[in-house]
Amino acid sequence: MIGMIDDIATYNDSSANDHERDLEAISERLDRRGIDAEAVIDRIGTFEVAVPSWALGTGGTRFGRFPIEGEPRNVYEKMDDTAVIQKLTRATPRVSLHIPWDEPDDVDRLKAHADDRGLGFDAVNSNTFQDQPDQEHSYKFGSFSHTDPAVRQQAVDHNLHVVELGEALGSEAITIWLADGSNFPGQMNLRKSFDRVLGGLETVYDGLPDGWRLYTEHKPYEPAFYATVVQDWGSSLMLANRLGPKAQCLVDLGHHLPNTNIELVVARLLTAGKLGGFHFNDSKYGDDDLTTGSIKPYQLFLVFNELVDAEEEDLDNFNPDYMIDQSHNLKDPIEAFLQTVDQLQKAYAKAVIVDRDALSEYQQANDALKAEETLKQAYETGVSPLVAEARRRQGGALNPVAAFRASGYREAVHEERSDEGYTPPQSL
Ligand code: PSV
Ligand code: MN
Numbered sequence: 001m002i003g004m005i006d007d008i009a010t011y012n013d014s015s016a017n018d019h020e021r022d023l024e025a026i027s028e029r030l031d032r033r034g035i036d037a038e039a040v041i042d043r044i045g046t047f048e049v050a051v052p053s054w055a056l057g058t059g060g061t062r063f064g065r066f067p068i069e070g071e072p073r074n075v076y077e078k079m080d081d082t083a084v085i086q087k088l089t090r091a092t093p094r095v096s097l098h099i100p101w102d103e104p105d106d107v108d109r110l111k112a113h114a115d116d117r118g119l120g121f122d123a124v125n126s127n128t129f130q131d132q133p134d135q136e137h138s139y140k141f142g143s144f145s146h147t148d149p150a151v152r153q154q155a156v157d158h159n160l161h162v163v164e165l166g167e168a169l170g171s172e173a174i175t176i177w178l179a180d181g182s183n184f185p186g187q188m189n190l191r192k193s194f195d196r197v198l199g200g201l202e203t204v205y206d207g208l209p210d211g212w213r214l215y216t217e218h219k220p221y222e223p224a225f226y227a228t229v230v231q232d233w234g235s236s237l238m239l240a241n242r243l244g245p246k247a248q249c250l251v252d253l254g255h256h257l258p259n260t261n262i263e264l265v266v267a268r269l270l271t272a273g274k275l276g277g278f279h280f281n282d283s284k285y286g287d288d289d290l291t292t293g294s295i296k297p298y299q300l301f302l303v304f305n306e307l308v309d310a311e312e313e314d315l316d317n318f319n320p321d322y323m324i325d326q327s328h329n330l331k332d333p334i335e336a337f338l339q340t341v342d343q344l345q346k347a348y349a350k351a352v353i354v355d356r357d358a359l360s361e362y363q364q365a366n367d368a369l370k371a372e373e374t375l376k377q378a379y380e381t382g383v384s385p386l387v388a389e390a391r392r393r394q395g396g397a398l399n400p401v402a403a404f405r406a407s408g409y410r411e412a413v414h415e416e417r418s419d420e421g422y423t424p425p426q427s428l
Contacts, residue, residue: 001080001416004407005087011403012392019398022385029381035353037386044349044390049280049322050094050122051082051337053102059289059327068332070414075102076113077417081334083117088403089341090394094122096323097169099162100132107168114169122173123215123277123321124166128155129179129223144200145180145193145229152200159204167209173276173321174208175250176201177217181224181231193229198242205243215250215276215321216240220257222287233265240274248276248317252325253303254287255279263302270310270318277321280344289327291336293343300343301379304351312356332410338400342387349383 012019027037056078057071072078079095086092095114104110114120128143136154141147143155163174178197182188205214218236221228230236233249240247249269256262269275280292282300293300310318322344328336355374362371388398397403404410 001409001412004409004412005084005403008087008395008397008403011406012398015398019385019388019392023389026382026385030353033353033355040349040352040383040386041390041393043352044345044387045090045394047322047345047348048091048093049324049341049344050096051085051092052096052098052125052279052323052325053078054098054125055324055326055328055337056081056333058333059329061329066329068410070410070412070417071333072413073417075104075110077413078102079110079113079117079119080413082119084334084404084409085337085341086117086119087395088338088391088397088400090391090396091341091345092337093118094120096122096125096175097166097171098125098127099165100127103165107165111169121166121169121171122323123175123213124162124169124171124173125175125177126159126162128158129177139179142180142188142193142229144178144197145188146196152196156200156203159200160207163204163207163209163212167212172211173213173215174204175215175217175277175279175323176204177219177250177252178230179223179228181221181226181228183225185226188227188229190227194235197229198239201239201243201247205247208246212246213276213321214243214247216247217250217252217255217279219252219255219287233269237269237272237274240276241272248274250276250279250321252279252281252287253292253300254281254283254289254325258285262299263306266303266306270306270315273315273317275310275318275320277323279323279325280340281324281326289325291326291331291343292324292340293347297343297347298379300347301350302375304347305354305375308348308351308354309356334404334410335401338404342400345387345390346383349386350378350381353381353383354378 030037053075058065058067072081082092082095128139131138137151144152146152166174208214216230216236216239218230218232219228220231236249240249251266253262282290282292282295284295324340359371359374362374392398
């Protein structure tokens with residue numbers, strides 16, 4: 001079925017004329033600003049982001065889930081869908097696996113399945129926020145922070161198992177998000193629960209293979225509504241600092257209280273040399289897990305502005321791992337990912353064309369208006385043709401969503417995946 005996506009070049013030909021004229025126009029505009037469009041296209045071509053295994057099926061809310069026809073039924077079919085996203089975008093060569101939701105029955109088979117499709121594995125994600133059917137102890141009152149050492153040990157063992165699995169697949173990092181927390185004042189000792197989390201993480205850290213990184217992911221609330229143990233970037237940074245050089249902080253864009261200045265959080269973690277990576281998504285109110293760039297595209301650009309600034313300064317420990325973390329309740333997940341990658345590439349491209357020398361001069365001169373305008377000039381530039389061209393040069397689609405719809409892939413897999421009856425994938 002993935003073969004259906006092979007004829008991208010022919011599909012691109014249908015819009016090549018318009019595209020080339022648009023590309024020429026933007027290249028000429030950039031040239032007048034002293035920017036070489038070719039260099040920008042090359043940089044866009046280096047951008048890569050991982051697809052989360054848990055978001056390839058439709059997600060839901062706690063009120064329900066509305067499955068679509070042709071959803072992947074297992075981790076192998078999820079790799080097939082990721083291969084489609086990769087073929088169209090050429091920017092998603094890795095999958096970030098969630099264990100146990102996407103735990104393979106046969107690791108070698110999964111590795112071979114991925115290899116055949118030119119895919120690899122990004123950070124593996126552990127899950128101690130739900131009870132699994134065969135589990136001895138419950139996480140109802142926490143995992144790493146639990147008052148009972150047996151529960152804590154079970155959580156540590158699970159994480160070590162995830163590391164082992166990731167190592168066999170070629171991953172080089174684990175992301176740990178803990179739902180641990182409390183709903184009521186007094187329920188949990190605020191200090192001691194943090195100490196217990198640190199203790200558990202130390203054991204996992206000691207079990208990391210060479211070259212691995214451990215990311216701690218903060219989140220202010222949900223499912224804990226009074227106090228979450230790793231609630232903010234300060235707590236996450238404390239953990240990373242205490243654990244050691246392999247530990248870094250993961251910023252999920254949806255894990256901040258409304259109006260938090262996320263680009264400032266990013267800047268601080270960069271200064272600390274502890275920015276591990278991202279879970280990209282967007283939100284209006286809470287951890288809404290909407291398409292990246294759909295609600296606050298300017299914020300996304302400002303985050304990338306910090307990243308490109310660090311990249312160009314060749315900052316110490318700057319090697320962020322880019323991953324997507326969304327929930328696709330309404331959109332076809334493949335289409336949502338295609339749109340997401342495009343949004344990310346555009347934000348990156350806009351950050352790349354910021355006139356950094358001018359910006360720094362305006363900052364030095366305290367010219368607030370011109371400094372802001374310098375950013376706005378880049379943000380308001382129509383970079384779509386540059387992003388499309390970067391994709392085309394790597395064999396991807398000028399317009400990935402249109403090419404996907406024209407391919408009839410979803411309809412075709414619906415037939416194939418209906419063979420053995422429909423099994424809804426597990427997801428939040
Ligand atoms: C938690 O809300 C989170 O952002 C973590 O990254 C999880 O691994 C992911 O969502 C999926 O539940
Ligand atoms: Mn996340």
